Amino acid sequence: MDTYVYRIGNNLYVNLTNRCSNRCTFCVRNGKETFEGYALWLREGEPTAEQVMAALGECDCEEVVFCGFGEPTYRLDAMLEVCAYVHAHGKKTRLNTNGHGSLIHGRDIAPELAGKLDGINISLNASNAKLYGELCRPLFPDTAFGGMLSFARSCREHGLNCWFSVVDCIGEAEVAACRAVAQQVGIPLRVREMIE
Numbered sequence: 001m002d003t004y005v006y007r008i009g010n011n012l013y014v015n016l017t018n019r020c021s022n023r024c025t026f027c028v029r030n031g032k033e034t035f036e037g038y039a040l041w042l043r044e045g046e047p048t049a050e051q052v053m054a055a056l057g058e059c060d061c062e063e064v065v066f067c068g069f070g071e072p073t074y075r076l077d078a079m080l081e082v083c084a085y086v087h088a089h090g091k092k093t094r095l096n097t098n099g100h101g102s103l104i105h106g107r108d109i110a111p112e113l114a115g116k117l118d119g120i121n122i123s124l125n126a127s128n129a130k131l132y133g134e135l136c137r138p139l140f141p142d143t144a145f146g147g148m149l150s151f152a153r154s155c156r157e158h159g160l161n162c163w164f165s166v167v168d169c170i171g172e173a174e175v176a177a178c179r180a181v182a183q184q185v186g187i188p189l190r191v192r193e194m195i196e
């Protein structure tokens with residue numbers, strides 16, 4: 001059976017889709033069947049919100065994180081339904097996203113996330129569109145980087161708790177350049193270790 005929910009540490013992670021608008025050179029799913037011992041490729045199709053809620057049960061965790069082997073905002077409606085369920089159980093919600101949700105849906109989705117997500121981690125990955133294109137190989141090559149920055153700005157404007165993330169392997173100079181981009185957008189930058 002497909003894995004809809006998996007546990008890492010004190011958090012439960014939700015795996016809503018295989019679809020992604022990037023094909024990052026560093027993606028944890030490249031050439032892999034599993035992550036942290038969980039088989040995350042969805043073979044039987046994408047889960048319904050009801051199937052995810054059944055898998056979450058009583059939300060025995062600190063936080064429920066929308067992450068998995070694809071870009072969760074492809075499943076915006078299901079994600080928002082699950083958010084309401086998680087909040088009803090008194091737990092926090094977080095989205096790990098490539099920031100393309102508004103490009104994917106053709107409208108600004110940030111207003112729809114307000115009050116539903118307690119944290120949004122937006123992968124910045126690079127300090128400019130050229131580097132981003134080389135690293136992330138987006139399906140929307142002309143708009144991916146700018147669209148991601150616009151999404152971040154709109155999240156900030158709608159009062160969402162959001163931040164950019166980059167991996168430390170990009171080097172100090174590029175981290176500094178990413179910090180400058182984050183400052184321009186007006187949200188924090190978190191630097192995390194590369195996951196092998």
Ligand code: SF4
Pocket residue numbers: 020021022023024026027028029069070071098136
């Ligand atoms: S955006 Fe995330 S899931 Fe998509 S290819 Fe990049 S690292 Fe993988």
